Amino acid sequence: METENVRRQEDEDRSKFNYEEFEQVLEEIKKKDYDKVGLQGPDGIKKQIVDYASQLEDEGLETVIIGASTFGACGIADEKAERMGADALIHVGHTRFLHPEGDDMDDLNVYYLPYREDRDLMGVLREHYGEIEEDTIGLVGVTQYMDRAERAREFLRDKGYEVVEGTTGLRTTEPGQVLGCDAGAAHNIAEKVDAFVFLGSGHFHPSQVSETGKKVYVVDPYEEHIWIEPPNSLDDEMQAEYARVIKYKDEKKWGIVTSSKKGQNYRQMVQIAKEKLEAHGKDVYVFVEDRIFEPDYKGFGIDIFVNCACPRMTKDWQDLAFVSTDALDMLDEVDIKH
Numbered sequence: 001m002e003t004e005n006v007r008r009q010e011d012e013d014r015s016k017f018n019y020e021e022f023e024q025v026l027e028e029i030k031k032k033d034y035d036k037v038g039l040q041g042p043d044g045i046k047k048q049i050v051d052y053a054s055q056l057e058d059e060g061l062e063t064v065i066i067g068a069s070t071f072g073a074c075g076i077a078d079e080k081a082e083r084m085g086a087d088a089l090i091h092v093g094h095t096r097f098l099h100p101e102g103d104d105m106d107d108l109n110v111y112y113l114p115y116r117e118d119r120d121l122m123g124v125l126r127e128h129y130g131e132i133e134e135d136t137i138g139l140v141g142v143t144q145y146m147d148r149a150e151r152a153r154e155f156l157r158d159k160g161y162e163v164v165e166g167t168t169g170l171r172t173t174e175p176g177q178v179l180g181c182d183a184g185a186a187h188n189i190a191e192k193v194d195a196f197v198f199l200g201s202g203h204f205h206p207s208q209v210s211e212t213g214k215k216v217y218v219v220d221p222y223e224e225h226i227w228i229e230p231p232n233s234l235d236d237e238m239q240a241e242y243a244r245v246i247k248y249k250d251e252k253k254w255g256i257v258t259s260s261k262k263g264q265n266y267r268q269m270v271q272i273a274k275e276k277l278e279a280h281g282k283d284v285y286v287f288v289e290d291r292i293f294e295p296d297y298k299g300f301g302i303d304i305f306v307n308c309a310c311p312r313m314t315k316d317w318q319d320l321a322f323v324s325t326d327a328l329d330m331l332d333e334v335d336i337k338h
């Protein structure tokens, strides 16, 4: 009976998540003297953004919606909202992004409304936790489920596991939260744990956590079970990048690509990569664009580009070679061998 009550409470909580957090933001906004508010968010919750806009309009506020979807709070659109006369922006989907090079992320008044996925994460954990073999585990996950991290932690402790809470990373604001470009929350506690429990789905984020060298148990509410991401599962991709650098090592012209999105604009990284390439005798050309698509980079007569924007893109290019700054270490190695 007690379990049933807990489940019912969890179901009710899940159905309230996003609207409760929106109500809080709405209350804060109503206290201000704003006339117009911008909204932006990722694919998948666009209907909800229109819904939020309706509620703001009902409160007497004008709204403007940013058309392009956003993949993270790295792509904060405060400048676009301001250009449309907005006094504030609600960024839906993600928590505030911290810029690793210390740049300011928001010039306008920005309210962050992280999206919480309405799926039965705790049900999956309750049913399958027995598959977790290690005694000491680190608890991490993606933004969509971090609102349930405390509950998951308590549950696992009750079942006898020693649970080490993830810290915040270089770019994140919630303890244990992992982004595609920042698994610092896991790396910071890796030495204290035998394995990680990850709240979320898909291979991309768990593979970043696996770079700690530890096994990752993925509590996946889409697959409705717990599956394992093996340690260091990104090694093959890194090897593929090294292979690309070796293939193009004698090319004279190299490109560096960064983004004009605030959280993907890494000017220091660009400078470091440029100096490194020039030290290897390369002619280096720096490119910038908001969203980065491979076709834009065809026709310049450059065959290899270095990614100084979102690290998630590095493996996506098909025709041109696209490598991370880490892969440039291979140039040192081939030079030494010569």
Ligand code: SF4
Pocket: 071, 072, 073, 074, 075, 179, 180, 181, 182, 263, 264, 309, 310, 311, 312
């Ligand atoms: S992985 Fe890319 S899109 Fe996601 S937060 Fe990091 S920079 Fe932004």
